Amino acid sequence: MSSGRAVAGIDIGGDRKGNHLVILRGTQIVCNLRKETPERMLEKCFEFEVAAVGIDAPCRWRIGEAGRQAEKSLAQQRIFSFATPTREMAMSSKSGFYGWMFNGERVYDVFAPHFPLFKNGEEIGDRVCFETFPHAITCAYLGKEVASAKKKGTQRREILQREGVEATLLRSIDDVDAALCALTANYLLEGRVVAYGDELGGFIVVPAPSVHGMRVSSDLSHD
Template sequence: MRSLGIDVGAKRKGLDAVLLDETLIPSETRRHMGVEEVGELIRQVRPDVVAIDSPPAWGRSPGGSRLTEREIRRFGIQSFGTPSDPKKASSVFYDWMRAGFEVFEAAAQEGFARYASGAVAGRAIEVFPHATAVVLAGCLPPSGTAAGRAKREWRRGVLRGEGVATEDLRSSDQVDAALAALTGLYALGGRCFAPGDPLEGVIVLPAATLPPPPYPRCRQAERSDGQDQLVFHGLARCGCGHPDCASSTSREFAPGHDAKRKSLLWGLARSGQDAVDELRRRGWQVPPEMG
């Protein structure tokens, strides 16, 4: 399965794109694309779903927001509203939405019709990276992470907690494109929920169900090296014990970090019986000279 995530900005800022598959390693990244490049990218990477960080069209509900936006606000997830009033829609503030509409049109020309309900394969879906990060973390961003580097690193931490390789994501926009792609990947596997009215567009979230609203706020704990460690609701710090590890996970180890634990134990086994006992308890091979 392959999911193409697209972060949308106004024309001067451009679009960022990330392609993810089941390896969770970005296999394609683009920065500052024009809308006219979207079709060629889709033809080149052949995704199963296109996940776009934008509404597909103006709202239909009276007022300044759609039902899908009002629904997620009940959970404490704030978003810009998509207006139905033509006077509001003419504001330059909404230039980025107009760019997003064009991305949906470009995707449709490549066979990815706008998603309404049901299976997402072969569709262009609306996603919201902030909402994705909150749903995956199980909590709202901690205080002090609303903008800039702190916001980017919190969202990057959410991606790492899901096992996504983030080393090549060089900007906040690429992090958001990766969150969009991850949402599409989970939705392809049936892990999705899309509140709202399909006629005016629904935001696809990476969970089959949501907890009772609102989400709690995440907290930050200080690591032993004096740096902040993000603590996500329902997640704990990875148990690999590696001094450079800052991952949170719902399991004992972050993806791939069992190997780090084993390597650490091999080093310790040569100087103490406790590490040998843990290796044997886990069913892992002990160093040859310790056999």
């Protein structure tokens, strides 16, 4: 991690679980907030002069019948995620499942005026926020044949430990996932990421296969 700038990751949860923020400077955890409002998390990012924020939630709703290209591209690599609905579909759902996506929307609404949303191919300014996905990050490190949802607690902590982040300070998998998002923010600043998706549906950013000799399949590609 050579960027030298503070970075942040946010794990988005529903109203009950709440959102989790981890801020890293190098490999040091300098801030870890749980169940705070987006406004409070933004204040902390300003306080620690954060340059990039990775967010584990869709940055765009689906448009029309077609799914988001980012999710399709990951699925082509056998990396699957929840299919983001249209906002209208989410609003009409009675299950409450999409509450976390609305919480994510609020986080982007609060952060984007100050941390512009990542656009692939454009130069990153002083600040940026972007969508990422802890399972896809784990696949980038370990290979999708090895990455396992059942072992995510162990595997994701091991990734952080390998990178020099003291994962024992993180109490829950939500904290761990927020730290993985922050880790990816470091790689974004260093230009060592892969961006899946398009401008219409937004981009999902994950570490590039080449970083730290990651074990990944040779068929990993992106659109």
